[in-house]
Amino acid sequence: MFTGIIEEIGAMRRISRQGQAMVLSIGAKRILEDVHLGDSIAVNGVCLTVIAFDSDSITVDVMPETFRRTNLRKLAVGEPVNLERAMSAQGRFGGHIVQGHVDTTGTIRSRIPEENAVVYTVEPADPAALKYVIPHGSITIDGISLTVVQVTDSSLTVSIIPHTLAQTVLKWKQPGDEVNLECDVLGKYIEKLLLSRQPGESAAPTGRLTASFLAEHGFM
Structure with a gap:
Protein backbone atom coordinates (compact mmCIF):
# COMPACT_ATOMS: atom_id res chain seq x y z
CA MET A 1 0.00 0.00 0.00
CA PHE A 2 1.13 3.54 -0.77
CA THR A 3 0.10 7.04 0.23
CA GLY A 4 0.58 8.99 -2.99
CA ILE A 5 3.34 11.15 -1.50
CA ILE A 6 6.17 11.00 -4.06
CA GLU A 7 9.60 10.43 -2.52
CA GLU A 8 11.78 11.20 -5.50
CA ILE A 9 11.93 11.49 -9.26
CA GLY A 10 13.84 8.64 -10.86
CA ALA A 11 15.20 8.36 -14.40
CA MET A 12 14.74 5.51 -16.85
CA ARG A 13 18.12 3.88 -17.45
CA ARG A 14 17.29 0.84 -19.58
CA ILE A 15 14.16 -0.66 -21.12
CA SER A 16 14.09 -4.26 -22.34
CA ARG A 17 10.90 -5.20 -24.15
CA GLN A 18 9.65 -8.49 -25.55
CA GLY A 19 6.12 -8.22 -26.86
CA GLN A 20 4.03 -6.69 -24.10
CA ALA A 21 6.50 -7.65 -21.34
CA MET A 22 9.17 -5.22 -20.17
CA VAL A 23 12.08 -5.05 -17.74
CA LEU A 24 12.85 -1.53 -16.53
CA SER A 25 16.01 -0.25 -14.90
CA ILE A 26 15.42 3.02 -13.04
CA GLY A 27 18.03 5.32 -11.56
CA ALA A 28 17.21 6.35 -7.99
CA LYS A 29 18.72 7.42 -4.70
CA ARG A 30 16.35 7.89 -1.76
CA ILE A 31 14.28 4.74 -2.29
CA LEU A 32 17.51 2.68 -2.26
CA GLU A 33 18.16 3.48 1.41
CA ASP A 34 16.42 0.30 2.63
CA VAL A 35 15.55 -1.58 -0.57
CA HIS A 36 15.28 -5.38 -0.64
CA LEU A 37 14.49 -7.92 -3.34
CA GLY A 38 10.75 -8.34 -3.59
CA ASP A 39 9.93 -4.85 -2.30
CA SER A 40 7.04 -2.96 -3.84
CA ILE A 41 7.85 0.35 -5.51
CA ALA A 42 5.26 2.60 -7.15
CA VAL A 43 6.53 3.83 -10.53
CA ASN A 44 4.24 6.57 -11.86
CA GLY A 45 1.62 5.09 -9.55
CA VAL A 46 2.09 1.49 -10.71
CA CYS A 47 2.99 -1.04 -8.02
CA LEU A 48 6.02 -3.00 -9.27
CA THR A 49 8.29 -5.56 -7.62
CA VAL A 50 12.04 -5.07 -7.26
CA ILE A 51 13.82 -7.98 -8.94
CA ALA A 52 17.35 -6.52 -8.75
CA PHE A 53 19.14 -3.42 -7.48
CA ASP A 54 22.57 -1.88 -7.14
CA SER A 55 24.01 1.27 -5.61
CA ASP A 56 22.08 3.65 -7.84
CA SER A 57 19.22 1.82 -9.54
CA ILE A 58 16.41 -0.72 -9.26
CA THR A 59 15.14 -3.21 -11.81
CA VAL A 60 11.47 -4.18 -12.10
CA ASP A 61 9.30 -6.39 -14.29
CA VAL A 62 6.25 -5.13 -16.19
CA MET A 63 3.76 -7.84 -17.18
CA PRO A 64 1.41 -7.59 -20.21
CA GLU A 65 -1.65 -6.57 -18.15
CA THR A 66 0.31 -3.65 -16.68
CA PHE A 67 1.71 -2.80 -20.11
CA ARG A 68 -1.78 -2.54 -21.58
CA ARG A 69 -3.41 -0.65 -18.70
CA THR A 70 -0.78 2.00 -17.88
CA ASN A 71 1.43 4.64 -19.49
CA LEU A 72 4.58 2.62 -18.69
CA ARG A 73 4.39 1.22 -22.23
CA LYS A 74 5.29 4.70 -23.54
CA LEU A 75 8.37 5.25 -21.38
CA ALA A 76 11.64 6.14 -23.03
CA VAL A 77 15.23 5.99 -21.79
CA GLY A 78 16.05 9.17 -19.87
CA GLU A 79 12.42 9.92 -19.02
CA PRO A 80 11.64 10.93 -15.41
CA VAL A 81 9.25 8.85 -13.29
CA ASN A 82 7.61 9.32 -9.88
CA LEU A 83 8.85 6.87 -7.23
CA GLU A 84 7.39 5.90 -3.85
CA ARG A 85 8.21 3.03 -1.52
CA ALA A 86 5.41 1.05 0.09
CA MET A 87 4.19 2.67 3.29
CA SER A 88 5.86 1.48 6.50
CA ALA A 89 3.84 0.79 9.64
CA GLN A 90 5.65 3.70 11.33
CA GLY A 91 5.03 6.17 8.50
CA ARG A 92 2.69 9.14 8.38
CA PHE A 93 -0.40 8.79 6.23
CA GLY A 94 0.08 12.03 4.34
CA GLY A 95 -2.01 11.25 1.25
CA HIS A 96 -4.74 8.61 0.94
CA ILE A 97 -5.01 4.85 0.47
CA VAL A 98 -3.21 4.09 -2.81
CA GLN A 99 -2.89 0.51 -4.04
CA GLY A 100 -0.74 1.11 -7.09
CA HIS A 101 -3.43 -0.57 -9.21
CA VAL A 102 -4.19 1.75 -12.11
CA ASP A 103 -7.85 1.90 -13.17
CA LYS A 188 -15.12 0.56 -5.49
CA TYR A 189 -15.75 -1.60 -2.42
CA ILE A 190 -18.93 0.27 -1.56
CA GLU A 191 -20.20 -0.26 -5.10
CA LYS A 192 -19.34 -3.98 -4.95
CA LEU A 193 -21.21 -4.37 -1.68
CA LEU A 194 -24.29 -2.58 -2.94
CA LEU A 195 -24.48 -4.45 -6.24
CA SER A 196 -23.59 -7.93 -5.02
CA ARG A 197 -25.94 -10.33 -3.28
CA GLN A 198 -26.15 -14.03 -2.62
CA PRO A 199 -29.21 -16.11 -3.60
CA GLY A 200 -32.02 -15.31 -1.18
CA GLU A 201 -30.56 -11.98 -0.06
CA SER A 202 -32.47 -8.79 -0.57
CA ALA A 203 -31.11 -6.35 -3.13
CA ALA A 204 -29.87 -2.95 -2.06
CA PRO A 205 -32.45 -0.27 -2.80
CA THR A 206 -31.50 1.76 -5.85
CA GLY A 207 -29.90 5.07 -4.96
CA ARG A 208 -30.28 4.81 -1.16
CA LEU A 209 -29.44 2.75 1.90
CA THR A 210 -31.93 1.55 4.49
CA ALA A 211 -31.49 0.38 8.06
CA SER A 212 -32.67 -3.12 7.12
CA PHE A 213 -30.08 -3.41 4.34
CA LEU A 214 -27.25 -2.27 6.63
CA ALA A 215 -28.37 -4.67 9.36
CA GLU A 216 -28.56 -7.58 6.93
CA HIS A 217 -24.96 -7.00 5.86
CA GLY A 218 -23.53 -6.67 9.35
CA PHE A 219 -23.22 -2.90 9.69
CA MET A 220 -25.79 -2.59 12.51
Whole structure:
Protein backbone atom coordinates (compact mmCIF):
# COMPACT_ATOMS: atom_id res chain seq x y z
CA MET A 1 0.00 0.00 0.00
CA PHE A 2 1.13 3.54 -0.77
CA THR A 3 0.10 7.04 0.23
CA GLY A 4 0.58 8.99 -2.99
CA ILE A 5 3.34 11.15 -1.50
CA ILE A 6 6.17 11.00 -4.06
CA GLU A 7 9.60 10.43 -2.52
CA GLU A 8 11.78 11.20 -5.50
CA ILE A 9 11.93 11.49 -9.26
CA GLY A 10 13.84 8.64 -10.86
CA ALA A 11 15.20 8.36 -14.40
CA MET A 12 14.74 5.51 -16.85
CA ARG A 13 18.12 3.88 -17.45
CA ARG A 14 17.29 0.84 -19.58
CA ILE A 15 14.16 -0.66 -21.12
CA SER A 16 14.09 -4.26 -22.34
CA ARG A 17 10.90 -5.20 -24.15
CA GLN A 18 9.65 -8.49 -25.55
CA GLY A 19 6.12 -8.22 -26.86
CA GLN A 20 4.03 -6.69 -24.10
CA ALA A 21 6.50 -7.65 -21.34
CA MET A 22 9.17 -5.22 -20.17
CA VAL A 23 12.08 -5.05 -17.74
CA LEU A 24 12.85 -1.53 -16.53
CA SER A 25 16.01 -0.25 -14.90
CA ILE A 26 15.42 3.02 -13.04
CA GLY A 27 18.03 5.32 -11.56
CA ALA A 28 17.21 6.35 -7.99
CA LYS A 29 18.72 7.42 -4.70
CA ARG A 30 16.35 7.89 -1.76
CA ILE A 31 14.28 4.74 -2.29
CA LEU A 32 17.51 2.68 -2.26
CA GLU A 33 18.16 3.48 1.41
CA ASP A 34 16.42 0.30 2.63
CA VAL A 35 15.55 -1.58 -0.57
CA HIS A 36 15.28 -5.38 -0.64
CA LEU A 37 14.49 -7.92 -3.34
CA GLY A 38 10.75 -8.34 -3.59
CA ASP A 39 9.93 -4.85 -2.30
CA SER A 40 7.04 -2.96 -3.84
CA ILE A 41 7.85 0.35 -5.51
CA ALA A 42 5.26 2.60 -7.15
CA VAL A 43 6.53 3.83 -10.53
CA ASN A 44 4.24 6.57 -11.86
CA GLY A 45 1.62 5.09 -9.55
CA VAL A 46 2.09 1.49 -10.71
CA CYS A 47 2.99 -1.04 -8.02
CA LEU A 48 6.02 -3.00 -9.27
CA THR A 49 8.29 -5.56 -7.62
CA VAL A 50 12.04 -5.07 -7.26
CA ILE A 51 13.82 -7.98 -8.94
CA ALA A 52 17.35 -6.52 -8.75
CA PHE A 53 19.14 -3.42 -7.48
CA ASP A 54 22.57 -1.88 -7.14
CA SER A 55 24.01 1.27 -5.61
CA ASP A 56 22.08 3.65 -7.84
CA SER A 57 19.22 1.82 -9.54
CA ILE A 58 16.41 -0.72 -9.26
CA THR A 59 15.14 -3.21 -11.81
CA VAL A 60 11.47 -4.18 -12.10
CA ASP A 61 9.30 -6.39 -14.29
CA VAL A 62 6.25 -5.13 -16.19
CA MET A 63 3.76 -7.84 -17.18
CA PRO A 64 1.41 -7.59 -20.21
CA GLU A 65 -1.65 -6.57 -18.15
CA THR A 66 0.31 -3.65 -16.68
CA PHE A 67 1.71 -2.80 -20.11
CA ARG A 68 -1.78 -2.54 -21.58
CA ARG A 69 -3.41 -0.65 -18.70
CA THR A 70 -0.78 2.00 -17.88
CA ASN A 71 1.43 4.64 -19.49
CA LEU A 72 4.58 2.62 -18.69
CA ARG A 73 4.39 1.22 -22.23
CA LYS A 74 5.29 4.70 -23.54
CA LEU A 75 8.37 5.25 -21.38
CA ALA A 76 11.64 6.14 -23.03
CA VAL A 77 15.23 5.99 -21.79
CA GLY A 78 16.05 9.17 -19.87
CA GLU A 79 12.42 9.92 -19.02
CA PRO A 80 11.64 10.93 -15.41
CA VAL A 81 9.25 8.85 -13.29
CA ASN A 82 7.61 9.32 -9.88
CA LEU A 83 8.85 6.87 -7.23
CA GLU A 84 7.39 5.90 -3.85
CA ARG A 85 8.21 3.03 -1.52
CA ALA A 86 5.41 1.05 0.09
CA MET A 87 4.19 2.67 3.29
CA SER A 88 5.86 1.48 6.50
CA ALA A 89 3.84 0.79 9.64
CA GLN A 90 5.65 3.70 11.33
CA GLY A 91 5.03 6.17 8.50
CA ARG A 92 2.69 9.14 8.38
CA PHE A 93 -0.40 8.79 6.23
CA GLY A 94 0.08 12.03 4.34
CA GLY A 95 -2.01 11.25 1.25
CA HIS A 96 -4.74 8.61 0.94
CA ILE A 97 -5.01 4.85 0.47
CA VAL A 98 -3.21 4.09 -2.81
CA GLN A 99 -2.89 0.51 -4.04
CA GLY A 100 -0.74 1.11 -7.09
CA HIS A 101 -3.43 -0.57 -9.21
CA VAL A 102 -4.19 1.75 -12.11
CA ASP A 103 -7.85 1.90 -13.17
CA THR A 104 -7.32 3.66 -16.49
CA THR A 105 -5.07 6.15 -18.19
CA GLY A 106 -6.11 9.72 -18.86
CA THR A 107 -5.15 12.46 -21.27
CA ILE A 108 -4.31 15.96 -20.04
CA ARG A 109 -6.65 18.32 -21.87
CA SER A 110 -5.53 21.61 -20.35
CA ARG A 111 -2.92 23.09 -18.02
CA ILE A 112 -3.87 26.56 -16.77
CA PRO A 113 -1.96 28.67 -14.20
CA GLU A 114 -4.13 30.12 -11.44
CA GLU A 115 -2.14 32.46 -9.18
CA ASN A 116 0.20 30.14 -7.20
CA ALA A 117 -1.36 26.93 -8.57
CA VAL A 118 -1.65 25.09 -11.87
CA VAL A 119 -5.02 23.58 -12.79
CA TYR A 120 -5.02 20.37 -14.84
CA THR A 121 -8.05 18.95 -16.61
CA VAL A 122 -7.76 15.22 -17.35
CA GLU A 123 -10.03 13.09 -19.54
CA PRO A 124 -10.00 9.38 -18.59
CA ALA A 125 -9.65 6.83 -21.38
CA ASP A 126 -12.45 4.92 -19.65
CA PRO A 127 -15.19 7.42 -18.71
CA ALA A 128 -16.76 4.80 -16.41
CA ALA A 129 -13.96 5.50 -13.92
CA LEU A 130 -15.49 8.91 -13.23
CA LYS A 131 -18.30 7.33 -11.21
CA TYR A 132 -15.72 6.80 -8.45
CA VAL A 133 -14.56 10.44 -8.53
CA ILE A 134 -16.24 13.14 -6.43
CA PRO A 135 -15.47 16.85 -5.91
CA HIS A 136 -12.99 17.27 -3.02
CA GLY A 137 -12.40 13.52 -2.99
CA SER A 138 -9.08 11.81 -3.71
CA ILE A 139 -7.56 10.78 -7.03
CA THR A 140 -4.10 9.42 -7.85
CA ILE A 141 -2.45 10.83 -10.98
CA ASP A 142 0.88 9.19 -11.92
CA GLY A 143 1.12 8.06 -8.29
CA ILE A 144 0.43 11.51 -6.78
CA SER A 145 -2.32 11.83 -4.19
CA LEU A 146 -4.42 14.80 -5.27
CA THR A 147 -7.73 16.43 -4.34
CA VAL A 148 -10.39 16.63 -7.02
CA VAL A 149 -11.70 20.13 -7.73
CA GLN A 150 -14.41 19.42 -10.29
CA VAL A 151 -15.91 16.43 -12.09
CA THR A 152 -17.91 16.40 -15.34
CA ASP A 153 -19.32 13.57 -17.42
CA SER A 154 -16.03 13.30 -19.30
CA SER A 155 -13.23 14.82 -17.20
CA LEU A 156 -11.85 15.73 -13.80
CA THR A 157 -9.93 18.77 -12.61
CA VAL A 158 -7.17 19.05 -10.00
CA SER A 159 -5.24 22.05 -8.72
CA ILE A 160 -1.50 21.59 -8.08
CA ILE A 161 0.43 23.59 -5.48
CA PRO A 162 4.01 24.73 -6.28
CA HIS A 163 5.66 22.11 -4.02
CA THR A 164 3.87 19.19 -5.70
CA LEU A 165 4.65 20.58 -9.13
CA ALA A 166 8.35 20.95 -8.29
CA GLN A 167 8.71 17.49 -6.69
CA THR A 168 6.89 15.35 -9.30
CA VAL A 169 6.85 14.64 -13.01
CA LEU A 170 3.74 16.81 -13.40
CA LYS A 171 6.03 19.80 -13.94
CA TRP A 172 6.87 18.34 -17.37
CA LYS A 173 3.37 17.18 -18.30
CA GLN A 174 1.56 19.11 -21.01
CA PRO A 175 -1.82 18.87 -22.80
CA GLY A 176 -1.90 15.68 -24.83
CA ASP A 177 0.29 13.72 -22.40
CA GLU A 178 -1.00 10.47 -20.91
CA VAL A 179 -1.14 9.88 -17.15
CA ASN A 180 -2.09 6.95 -14.92
CA LEU A 181 -5.30 7.26 -12.88
CA GLU A 182 -6.24 5.32 -9.76
CA CYS A 183 -9.60 6.12 -8.18
CA ASP A 184 -10.26 6.00 -4.45
CA VAL A 185 -10.56 2.31 -3.55
CA LEU A 186 -13.29 2.97 -0.95
CA GLY A 187 -15.83 3.81 -3.65
CA LYS A 188 -15.12 0.56 -5.49
CA TYR A 189 -15.75 -1.60 -2.42
CA ILE A 190 -18.93 0.27 -1.56
CA GLU A 191 -20.20 -0.26 -5.10
CA LYS A 192 -19.34 -3.98 -4.95
CA LEU A 193 -21.21 -4.37 -1.68
CA LEU A 194 -24.29 -2.58 -2.94
CA LEU A 195 -24.48 -4.45 -6.24
CA SER A 196 -23.59 -7.93 -5.02
CA ARG A 197 -25.94 -10.33 -3.28
CA GLN A 198 -26.15 -14.03 -2.62
CA PRO A 199 -29.21 -16.11 -3.60
CA GLY A 200 -32.02 -15.31 -1.18
CA GLU A 201 -30.56 -11.98 -0.06
CA SER A 202 -32.47 -8.79 -0.57
CA ALA A 203 -31.11 -6.35 -3.13
CA ALA A 204 -29.87 -2.95 -2.06
CA PRO A 205 -32.45 -0.27 -2.80
CA THR A 206 -31.50 1.76 -5.85
CA GLY A 207 -29.90 5.07 -4.96
CA ARG A 208 -30.28 4.81 -1.16
CA LEU A 209 -29.44 2.75 1.90
CA THR A 210 -31.93 1.55 4.49
CA ALA A 211 -31.49 0.38 8.06
CA SER A 212 -32.67 -3.12 7.12
CA PHE A 213 -30.08 -3.41 4.34
CA LEU A 214 -27.25 -2.27 6.63
CA ALA A 215 -28.37 -4.67 9.36
CA GLU A 216 -28.56 -7.58 6.93
CA HIS A 217 -24.96 -7.00 5.86
CA GLY A 218 -23.53 -6.67 9.35
CA PHE A 219 -23.22 -2.90 9.69
CA MET A 220 -25.79 -2.59 12.51
